[in-house]
Amino acid sequence: MSPVKSAWRRGIFVLLIIASLALLTVSFREAEAGPVHDVRHAFGSLLSPLQEFGARVAEPFQDGYEWFKSVWSAKKKAEQLEEQLDVLQGEVVRLEEQAEENERLKALLKLRDEGTYPEGAEFEVAQVIGKSPSQWEAWVRINKGSDDGLRVNQPVVGATPTVGESAVGKGLVGKIVTVDASTAVVQLITDTQSAVAGKIQGSRAEGIVHGSLQGRLLMDYVDRDLAVDTKRVVVTSGYGELYPADIPIGLVVSVGEETINMFKNIEVQPFVDFRVLEEVMVLLVPENALPGGTTATTLATPAGATQ
């Protein structure tokens, strides 16, 4: 390229730069009513109808793009919320379980604080980890054993949430019949092999509370001539060297008599609902505090329970 042409090109370029800067300066310094502004406004007013028309024409495309964008973000948000929902549902289940466990443990504490137990008695709360598989036997396995101070024949009490805050729902569960280092088997009072010396409040009638194959709790050896009303509370009498006195057992629900039988037929509704028993409390009663003050004897292991 010739030097003249190159100089001409550079000259034009410099001229355009100067013109641009001059226009820029005028544009900033000139009043709103100046000629440069007038020219710009004139061209601007020519273009503004085009811009309005363009805005209307482009609106569907603009909205379409926004629509796709919002659908995409909504989908992502929905996925995130579904994940959060799964987590929260699991959390709700866990919290509900904890709340129910809390209620049961509070009921156990109330039973411990309000009950009349031998002096020096301590308590060991244990969880039920297994139950007897058939109606021929009634026992539960708990997650505490000899390492926790449990021994055979220690009484076990419990609370179930089905009946609320009243005394009902809390009472005698049974006794320990088998114990190893970390678990123990509790024979329930509804087991056919179980026998608890009890008395009926109000009449002071005494007898033996035992289980039956039908799963009912019966009270035997109550003389026919003693007046016994239904809805009376049955508690442990303290005889028999196993259970401390005055632990609630249940309510008298029916009283019957037979001419050939010298004792009444009494059915007792246990306070504890054994179907929903999840926590129990073992009474660590000092041996000398038990009625009679002697060491309790080991009873037979219920069928199905392992030593």
Added chain:
Amino acid sequence: MMERARLVAIVRVAALVAIAAVLQTLVISQVTILGISVDLFLIFTVIVALSWGPLGGAVFGFVAGMAADIAYFGPLGMRAFVYVVTGYSLGLLAGRFGARSLWMVLFYTLGPPLSPR
């Protein structure tokens, strides 16, 4: 003959600027992608600079910049200045290094729109 060629060039520039103004105003400026709108005036300036050289790029950049200032209601002369520098520089670069390489074309095309932002 020279007069006719000059006239054709002027008509071409005017037509390109008019097309850019109409398309930019009607459609392009209405649609943004991730908040960025395409600047057709600048793209045309780049194309002209690559095709016609630095002088053509600078002259077209000036006219297109003026049109863009009017269309965008910006200070008159601002874009004209930027586009003149862009058109002239790209024309020089294309004249020296050519535009045969894909990378060079990409550099010419994407560099100017990104640099002012």
